[in-house]
Amino acid sequence: MTSQLFPPDVQQSIDLIGIFVFALSGGLLAVRKNMDIVGICVLAEATALGGGVMRDLLIGATPPVAFSNLGYFLTPLLAGVVVFFLHPEVERINRAVQTLDALGLGLFCVTGTVKAHDYGLGSVASVALGLLTAAGGGVIRDVLAMEPPSLLRWDREIYAVPAVVGASLVAVLIAVDHLTTLTASTAAVIAFGLRMLALRYGWRAPRAWHRNGSRTSEE
Amino acid sequence: MTSQLFPPDVQQSIDLIGIFVFALSGGLLAVRKNMDIVGICVLAEATALGGGVMRDLLIGATPPVAFSNLGYFLTPLLAGVVVFFLHPEVERINRAVQTLDALGLGLFCVTGTVKAHDYGLGSVASVALGLLTAAGGGVIRDVLAMEPPSLLRWDREIYAVPAVVGASLVAVLIAVDHLTTLTASTAAVIAFGLRMLALRYGWRAPRAWHRNGSRTSEE
């Protein structure tokens, strides 16, 4: 049983921090899109919990943990209320939000991969669900806000790549039977660090080859 | 067992009316978006059944009732055909459609909450799934039509709030063991009435605070 990597209350605390920060990003986008309090709360919930809900549906773990754990469900509402009253202040500490978001990315790509494996999925599928857990909520957020999904845009710092690296490390650790609290934390830290470096140095993923051959295809 | 609030044929009849009206709103948007008969029928189906299907997936009730009850599946197609031939007439009775839509909202927020509770979910999660049942199909409709989801827009009369009120009343009634046909109907009527009042008096949900402080952020 690999799912109990951390003491339950430690795991829960880290989860809630990640959920809170993901929810902030959803709520802030709702404010930028001029939505009302309903939109702020719905986008906060969808961003924070959407990835984990899709993972749980795909592995057959119903109801998803987001609907059976009250803290998971209420935390995004709290973030929504914070954004509702304090959005200029939250926007101003954007760098801190991005750092915490990277922390959530690192954490969720690890726990998502572990949970998928616990439900019997293979290594590659588990990595995919690790990525889905970490990045799926953001895609739902962008679709609901009618924005091109940030995850897929060439002009944004890489987000999926750090998650895939972290998830792949976990899959390898499971395969060689070396997944412990320490090694799992290391994988999460590596994913976190890659994302922070990407933000710091503007790392982007390449677009299709030959694109630049035709000048008119540039945007 | 709280799910059998009404005699089965009464429940089924009310359900089908709600489904039909939700489907009309999907079909009409498809016509406005210049879609063909396929688009009309797909949007009718997705709007009418999408919320209930998502609820059933989340509580693990597969296949969703929309796929096991033939009447539920065929009713949106009938609505699609009506819109196809008679859309100017349906547009003209828009007020009647809005009234019936509010009736569907009241009904589905109640039945969705009850069903989620029957599948073992807690009060808060059941309320969330009541809202999803009532309003989820409309969000899918808008996403498929490339429209900003009406549910999340500040410049639309409140839709989620009446559903949350109705669903919360049901959750309280269940908690104090007083859910009967009469009390459940009352909750549905209250949600319906709130929605009608919102339409009549233009009630809207607030946007984030401080928004109006900066004039340039107005749209």
Next chain:
Amino acid sequence: MTSQLFPPDVQQSIDLIGIFVFALSGGLLAVRKNMDIVGICVLAEATALGGGVMRDLLIGATPPVAFSNLGYFLTPLLAGVVVFFLHPEVERINRAVQTLDALGLGLFCVTGTVKAHDYGLGSVASVALGLLTAAGGGVIRDVLAMEPPSLLRWDREIYAVPAVVGASLVAVLIAVDHLTTLTASTAAVIAFGLRMLALRYGWRAPRAWHRNGSRTSEE
């Protein structure tokens, strides 16, 4: 047991060809939308596997075959890499891609209907899931790329109709207990043929009646 229509390796080979071609269409749209390699691979996966994944979720077959069969999951990534390096060449053989896409349409509407029936769904629901299997991935592709879903547009050659015809033939064949490898293949070929004819002769589905009565409603 109707699900073993073809010898397993034949079935698997045909499936993989269909998945590969669907993935090409996803990857090409990502390139046109100026997405990076992440976007290309995500759209390739979502287009190729999205319809089958939604079908499997709806019938309760978790984890979906896309996550338990490694070949199914890796094939779209291969298509993504091909598009990344060779997209101008792939665009140039667009007619061949459209032909293979029609082949995938014919195949998946048949296998989707059969699988839904194997899981106990009725005829009408099975036809709907056959259509979802064949066309659902393309809708996800378009939503992620912020394009009006091609399936619903009046100005595109019919796509859903051939799939519904093929799926309905299968449902009838099952009902009269005449589903064999030969008859199922015939249904797939008919769906394929209808789609090719639609492309050749520009067949489109009708829009709502009376539309043309009002000149200003034309676009």
